[in-house]
Amino acid sequence: MHHFTPCLLWLTFGIFVASSNTTTSTCDDLSSALSDDVRFPESDLYNASISSYPFLQLQLHPTCITQPRTPQEVSTAINVLRESGCTKFAVRGGGHNANVGFNNIDDGVTIDMHLMSAVEVNKDVVRVGAGAIWQKVYDEVEKYNVSVLGGRIGVVGVAGFVTGGGISFFGPERGWACDAVVNFQVVLANGDIVDANATSRPDLFAALKGGQSNFGIVTRFDLKAFPQGPIWGGRIAFAPEADTALISAYTEFKTSKYDPYAAGWVTLRYNGTSKQTTPVSVLWYTKPEQKPGALKKITEDIGPKVFNGMQTAMPSEFARNASVVVKTSKSRTIWATTTFHISPTIMSRIHRLWKALVPKICETYAHANPTSELTFQSLAPPPRNGSHPNVMGFAENATPEKDLVFLQIIFYFGDASATEGLNNALKDFIKMFDDIAEEEGVKNKYVYLNFAAWFQEPLQGYGNESLRTLKRVARKYDPKGLFQKQLAGGFKLF
Ligand SMILES: Cc1cc2nc3c(=O)[nH]c(=O)nc-3n(C[C@H](O)[C@H](O)[C@H](O)COP(=O)(O)OP(=O)(O)OC[C@H]3O[C@@H](n4cnc5c(N)ncnc54)[C@H](O)[C@@H]3O)c2cc1C
Known part of the structure; x- marks a missing residue:
């Protein structure tokens, strides 16, 4: 379905230059694969996405924004981006990391997860879509008299917070938010949608608890819940x-x-x-x-x-x-x-x-x-x-x-x-x-x-042993380095 878009053009006078329309054709490919969920400049949904970044320096202008609704759509987006061979992209959870380029990009593709924000409470596990913000999670879980280890400011996103560690109201008593994850649903670089938990892909499970965007795109977090009042x-x-x-x-x-x-x-x-x-x-x-x-x-x-x-x-x-x-x-x-x-x-x-x-x-x-x-x-x-x-x-x-x-x-x-x-x-x-x-x-x-x-x-700050582990896991699940090279922002391993 997707045509191959070369990243470099060989010009007659003998040098390679980046093709100016590469990202445009990747966006066209995304649009034909995910027609309802790709936004282009000047549309209302594009502008609403850009202006919803909380800090002005994050309001960059991608060539298009894709807003997937399902893990399958995330997988499709990853396949199109990978097959483009070079189109740079960014992934946005709640958009609250202050570093420019970590959650948005100029002239590339931004995958904005916010339509995937369902919160489902099932006894002591809460399933949270990776585009949710903490306010939505608290509002939902408190109907069941339980809580989770989440952000202390409601507008912050679940995805960046949890994959970077996560210090909650209950941190001193119950530990890091990432350690209360029982399962991550992840889209890998090859487009596979997989689970990472203590028994299935335990190496990826550990790496996502602090290693953030180096291994895949998390589409759902299953969080341990506990009874909690005021x-x-x-x-x-x-x-x-x-x-x-x-x-x-x-x-x-x-x-x-x-x-x-x-x-x-x-x-x-x-x-x-x-x-x-x-x-x-x-x-x-x-x-x-x-x-x-x-x-x-x-x-x-x-x-x-x-x-x-x-x-x-x-x-x-x-x-x-x-x-x-x-x-x-x-x-x-x-x-x-x-x-x-x-x-x-x-x-x-x-x-x-x-x-x-x-x-x-x-x-x-x-x-x-x-x-x-x-x-x-x-x-x-x-x-x-x-x-x-x-x-x-x-x-x-x-x-x-x-x-x-x-x-x-x-x-x-x-x-x-x-x-x-x-x-x-x-x-x-x-x-x-x-x-x-x-x-x-x-x-x-x-x-x-x-x-x-x-x-x-920060990844170097985890120490040499952790860094070696993280690199091994990245090579195993992303052997061609999609998340090291084409994913533009974030703290990298290589
Ligand atoms: C007002 C405010 C309050 C805060 N309060 C706390 C607090 O109480 N405790 C605390 O520990 N931290 C807190 N933080 C820090 C917060 O944890 C980080 O800013 C975190 O990055 C926010 O997550 P996000 O999803 O909003 O971020 P984003 O900016 O969307 O993402 C951050 C990084 O994660 C990557 N990422 C996003 N989604 C995914 C995904 N689905 N899969 C893989 N990678 C992904 C992005 O590419 C990016 O590199 C706060 C920050 C702010 C601005």
């Missing part, structure tokens, strides 16, 4: 002068006895326009009858507070409330992350450095109205007691959830001309934070993939 938590905004106390309180929280029901993060937010700093905590206690547990150090012992939104509510409500800010403030957003062992001084040294430098950086790019955030949070425990492994490189007896803290540094801004300078600022910050951690002897090589910048190497 939890306690929310956002507290402190007065600017509470910044140091907040960092000390979080350090104390991390160095005291581990509390498996205490989850969330602390953030310092500097608004470059108002020149105001807002220290914020966003925390949950998942055993509400014993609240605030170890969170007391942050939620009660420090102040002054300017807003206290702690309440008892269902995860769906927290996820919905948190989405409002993301949905209403469209900006450019860039981020990077790094990880260190907690020490009595590391967080306050990092905070002091950021506080000293960030006003000047915001001043330099004042025309772009930048805001910066510095966030600290915990990792989740690795799978234990013989549970099936993931590929993030933590041994069963390691305790990253207690010992490690990861930070995320973000810039939000308006004007695209500030992108390069602020990306350089991110790189410099990560280098300086890592230098402080090295100096204290507390640096850790782990880089959380879901918050890693395009210039970082």
